[in-house]
Amino acid sequence: NPSVAYEEPSRKIETVAHRGASGYAPENTMASFQKSVDMKADYIELDVQETKDGKLVVMHDVTLDRTTNGSGYVKDHTLEEIRRLDAGSSFSKKYAGEIVPTFEEVLDRFRGKTGILVELKATYYYPDIEQKVAKALIDRQMDHPNNDKIIIQSFEPDAIKKMDELLPKVPVALLTGNQEDLTNEKLNEISKYAEYVNPYQGLINPPAVKKIHDHDMGVMGWTVRHKEEVQPLLDANIDAIITNYPDYVPSH
Ligand code: G3P
Ligand code: CA
Numbered sequence: 001n002p003s004v005a006y007e008e009p010s011r012k013i014e015t016v017a018h019r020g021a022s023g024y025a026p027e028n029t030m031a032s033f034q035k036s037v038d039m040k041a042d043y044i045e046l047d048v049q050e051t052k053d054g055k056l057v058v059m060h061d062v063t064l065d066r067t068t069n070g071s072g073y074v075k076d077h078t079l080e081e082i083r084r085l086d087a088g089s090s091f092s093k094k095y096a097g098e099i100v101p102t103f104e105e106v107l108d109r110f111r112g113k114t115g116i117l118v119e120l121k122a123t124y125y126y127p128d129i130e131q132k133v134a135k136a137l138i139d140r141q142m143d144h145p146n147n148d149k150i151i152i153q154s155f156e157p158d159a160i161k162k163m164d165e166l167l168p169k170v171p172v173a174l175l176t177g178n179q180e181d182l183t184n185e186k187l188n189e190i191s192k193y194a195e196y197v198n199p200y201q202g203l204i205n206p207p208a209v210k211k212i213h214d215h216d217m218g219v220m221g222w223t224v225r226h227k228e229e230v231q232p233l234l235d236a237n238i239d240a241i242i243t244n245y246p247d248y249v250p251s252h
Contacts, residue, residue, distance in 0.1 A: 007235075009234050013239065014042040014240035015240070015243065016240050016242040017246045018222065018242045019032060020034075020036050021039055023225070023243075026090070026092070026095050027067060028060055028100075029088060029099070029100075030098070030105075031095055032044075033101075033114075039247060041114065043149065043151070046058045046106060047060040047121050048120060049075070050125070050126040050132070051074060051077060052076055053079055054128075055078075055102060056103035056136065057102055058101045062125060068087045068100065075126070082100050087100045112148060115151070116151075117152075119152075119175070120152065120154040121154070123154070123158075123159045137150065138167075143170055151170070152167070152171075153198055153220075155177075157193075164193045164194070171195035172195060175222075176197065176198070182212070195218060196220055197212045198242070199219070201223070201224065204221045204233055206235065206236045221240070221241055223242050224241055224245065225243070230243075
């Protein structure tokens, strides 16, 4: 509910819809991404996995069980098999028939309409996923993101170092839930390849954000699921809020 009272920040805070506006529609589907655009969030966040036949699909988990009516690992199923699954009913019967999108489909449908924050997950299962993500962006000339706002993030430093080499013009972000990544020594190292540090919201406070800014990197915090989690992030001078509910962020 946008009627919650915030102290309006003096500068623009970017709103990132986590797995799309996943509080309102099934995560990582065209429905949740469209909802994010309708709600005027600045970015959609999505997670990429790879099928048995080497296709990129947008799913959070390495397995099909939680979000679809299938079961087993994504990597053990072909795209054709995964496309037959229902990715909407586990959220609500209203979304029955929603399917697992490919990464390319999301790029084609949403480029220019919203920023896209791409997360690489479980790269130990997918040795060539960085090359495939890079190719999908290069094929669409989305590797010079002047107009298309693209950021690539991962908890895995090696994955974003590789993306930084493959796509030097695309900003990359290190996700972390680890306080030890926020020491001056670690931030100095991270700043050699990353443009953002994206910490778990529990690690975010004014000195932590200042320290990251002092290393010339931006800060995107995750994952807001309750309204009362917003104000401390604004007070900390954060750059972006990653949330299932884009309307919780001021100016939304
Ligand atoms: O964007 C931050 C967030 O997506 C990281 O956690 O598990 O939701 O991918 P997870
Ligand atoms: Ca994610």
